[in-house]
Structure formats: C-alpha cells, structure tokens
C-alpha cells in the first residue's frame with residue numbers, strides 16, 4: 001500500500017529537518033527519509049567532529065608552546081589520541097541525539113529509516129514500502145569522491161568518515177588533496193604527533209584563494225613540519241613490505257613516499273547516483289549535481305534540491321540557507337534567491353581563514369577595476385598580544401563604485417572577524433561606511449576599517 005503525504009524530504013542533513021519543522025508547523029504531513037544517521041555529514045563525519053578535533057589539536061599546540069608565554073608545565077604532555085576521538089564522537093552523538101528527540105516530538109512528521117529510491121515521478125520506495133507526495137525535497141548530500149587512482153586496489157585508503165574510527169594515531173599520514181578537508185586534517189594530525197605529507201595535484205594549496213593567501217597557508221603548515229608535495233602528477237599507490245607507498249612525480253622531492261595511512265580528500269560526489277532519478281526526469285549535470293534554478297526548483301514542478309547535492313554550495317550554512325530560501329518562497333510569500341547570498345566560508349586550520357565575497361583574482365576576472373587594502377597580521381596588535389602573528393587580512397573594493405566586493409582574514413580570529421566585511425557587503429554598503437565605523441580595541445576586526453581606509457590599486461598592493 002502507498003502512504004501519501006503532503007511532502008517527502010529525502011535526507012536529514014542540514015536542510016531537511018528545519019524544512020520538516022516549517023512544513024509541519026504549517027499543518028502539512030511530512031515523511032522525512034534517512035538511510036543513515038540524522039544530522040548527515042556535518043553532525044556525524046564533518047564539521048562537528050572535525051572542529052572538536054581541531055580544538056584538541058590547538059590545545060596540544062598551545063601546551064607545546066607554553067613556555068613562550070611564560071608558562072612552565074611540569075612533566076611531559078602527551079596526546080591521548082583515543083580520548084581525542086572519544087571527545088569528538090561524544091559531541092557528534094550529543095548533536096545527533098538532540099536532533100533525533102526534536103524530530104521524534106514533531107507533530108505531523110513521520111521519520112522513515114531506509115534508503116529512498118524513486119519508482120515514479122512523485123513516488124518513492126523505501127525497503128518494501130511506497131510513499132507518495134506532490135512536493136518532494138532532495139537533501140541527499142554528498143560523499144567523499146574516490147577517483148580511480150592507479151594501484152587503489154593494493155592499499156587501504158581512508159576517507160573523512162573513517163578517521164574517527166582509527167584504533168591508533170597514524171605514524172605517517174599521507175593526505176591526497178590539499179584543500180579544505182585535507183588541510184584541516186593535515187594540521188590536526190601533525191599536532192597530535194603524526195608525520196604528515198600533503199600531496200596536491202595542482203601548484204597551490206587551497207587553490208581557490210588568492211596566491212598570497214595560498215602561500216601564507218603553505219608557510220603555516222610547513223613551519224609546523226608538514227611536508228607539502230604540490231604539482232604532484234601521476235599519483236599511484238603500491239604496497240611494500242613496510243606498508244603503503246604513494247608514488248608522486250613532483251617537480252622536486254622523492255618520487256615515492258612510504259607511509260602508514262592514506263587519506264583521500266579530493267572532493268565530494270553528490271549522492272544522486274542511487275536515487276533512480278531517471279524515474280522522475282529530474283535533470284542532473286555531468287558531475288551528478290541536481291540542476292536547480294535560483295529558487296532551488298528542479299526542472300520537474302514540485303521537486304526541489306537543497307544542500308550539497310545541488311552544487312550551489314558545499315557548506316552547512318549554504319544548505320541551511322537553501323532551506324530558508326525554499327521555506328520563505330513556499331510558505332511566507334517570499335521571493336528569495338540563491339544569487340542574493342554572499343558566498344562566505346572558513347577554513348579551520350589554525351589560524352583560520354575567513355572568506356567572503358569575491359577574491360581579488362575573481363574580481364579581476366569579472367572585469368572589476370580593483371582596489372585592495374591589506375595588512376600582515378604582524379601589524380595587528382591583538383595578534384601580537386596573542387603571539388599569533390601568522391597570516392594577513394585583505395579587502396577587495398570596486399574602484400569605480402567603491403562597493404565592497406570581498407575580503408579574506410587569514411589570522412587569529414579570522415573566522416569571526418570576517419563577518420564585519422560580510423555584513424557590510426550584504427547591506428550594500430560602500431567602503432567609506434566601513435572606514436567610518438568604530439570597532440572595538442583590541443580586536444582583529446578593529447583593523448578592518450583601517451585597511452579599508454588605505455586602499456591601493458591591485459597591482460600596487462601585490463608589490
């Protein structure tokens with residue numbers, strides 16, 4: 001027998017649960033289908049446990065450097081890797097459990113456990129049961145991509161989901177992929193005491209960033225003893241008596257790296273290949289992302305796609321913002337669009353990188369005449385006081401309109417301070433409004449008006 005609902009949501013990630021709450025509060029009946037754990041990637045294998053581990057790694061680092069601050073610690077500090085993992089997993093479990101209780105108590109909601117697959121345009125099967133609704137919301141997320149690298153069958157590779165279940169700290173972790181996932185894990189494992197090598201195919205780490213930010217990131221990691229192998233072509237795996245071997249043809253360095261563990265962090269693949277989307281006619285692009293318009297509607301009326309699976313963002317806040325857009329347009333008479341949001345994110349190495357809007361490179365590529373304000377963290381009072389002077393901050397401004405186009409704060413507190421630029425962009429403020437704002441002393445953010453008041457043409461700023 002087919003059960004009929006007003007709405008079906010597939011995936012209890014970052015958009016599905018709040019959307020279920022909004023729809024049921026409006027009196028609709030909703031089936032929320034989840035095949036694994038509620039909370040999806042962020043809660044179970046992404047943001048929550050990694051940021052908990054980043055915090056443990058920061059403590060290990062601070063303890064190791066305590067003497068620089070006039071603090072002596074008797075005895076030898078030691079990383080209890082198992083306890084670090086238990087702390088991270090406990091945080092995930094707390095988050096998941098409170099989400100589960102919230103969903104359990106939601107009137108009008110049926111939480112269905114199992115893998116959803118389309119059997120018709122608006123019909124879905126889970127196990128042997130069939131469900132139907134006029135409105136269907138896809139929030140199926142993404143998983144670690146595992147490309148067909150030569151020798152993959154000869155070694156065990158880890159993905160981000162496996163790291164929390166390691167029984168011991170890796171002796172030597174080789175991380176393939178030098179972007180968000182790779183770099184966060186690289187630094188934390190180094191701080192836990194592992195040898196770490198990052199193997200990146202391209203010439204730069206965090207390649208989406210402006211060159212001086214990428215270089216500053218590399219500097220921070222290399223200073224901590226992380227080996228970086230960029231321009232690494234023809235990566236291949238093999239096995240020796242001593243363990244896994246990663247073959248790399250780089251412009252310099254050893255052609256082979258022996259290690260104890262390999263982590264693949266080379267991007268994400270949307271979970272759209274096992275949904276039988278052909279039964280609905282919902283279009284996907286060549287990489288498997290669901291094609292959506294500015295209101296997150298697919299080509300089939302009554303079917304929406306939210307979160308990582310639509311390719312419009314790959315962050316928790318973009319998934320949640322997708323929910324806000326869809327809910328507002330459907331239930332509150334809104335006219336919200338994805339293109340209205342200012343793309344922003346952070347990279348949680350230490351110090352963190354906060355980013356908002358366009359980078360300088362992106363702004364120039366879009367044809368803007370660009371002014372840049374910039375300052376190294378060595379000239380930021382708060383950073384000096386904290387003994388954390390690595391990195392730099394910059395702001396990107398349109399020379400003709402004086403509109404703020406973007407900013408980057410790579411330095412202590414950068415993930416928080418960046419919001420002072422983000423909010424100004426969102427308000428459509430000119431850079432002069434930012435220059436005239438009084439910020440609090442001593443903070444990193446207090447230098448944002450200062451760099452906004454000392455702009456130079458892009459080419460001069462690069463010197």
Ligand SMILES: Cc1cc2nc3c(=O)[nH]c(=O)nc-3n(C[C@H](O)[C@H](O)[C@H](O)COP(=O)(O)OP(=O)(O)OC[C@H]3O[C@@H](n4cnc5c(N)ncnc54)[C@H](O)[C@@H]3O)c2cc1C
Pocket residue numbers: 010011012013014015016033034035036037038039040041042043045046047048050051114115116117139140141142160181271274275306307308309313314315316317318319348
């Ligand atoms: C290691 C790591 C660290 C990260 N750190 C951050 C961070 O610090 N900040 C940040 O903003 N983002 C971070 N991210 C990204 C963030 O986790 C994702 O962008 C976010 O979780 C995406 O949410 P979502 O709602 O699109 O999908 P997800 O949270 O992935 O949820 C999708 C859900 O759908 C379920 N599902 C899939 N297919 C089916 C099916 N056929 N039937 C039933 N259920 C199905 C899945 O089981 C899953 O629970 C990180 C990611 C990783 C991997």
Ligand SMILES: NC(=O)c1ccc[n+]([C@@H]2O[C@H](COP(=O)([O-])OP(=O)(O)OC[C@H]3O[C@@H](n4cnc5c(N)ncnc54)[C@H](O)[C@@H]3O)[C@@H](O)[C@H]2O)c1
Pocket residue numbers: 147149176177178179180181182184199200201202206207232235265266267268313314315345346347348
């Ligand atoms: N702080 C955060 O918000 C955060 C943290 C982690 C993950 N995430 C999300 O997860 C997504 C995925 O992150 P990611 O780092 O896996 O992917 P990514 O797409 O950002 O980067 C993948 C990297 O791997 C490299 N690469 C690809 N194939 C390779 C190969 N065969 N050999 C060597 N290098 C190769 C690429 O050049 C690139 O630098 C991000 O887009 C982000 O949205 C966010």
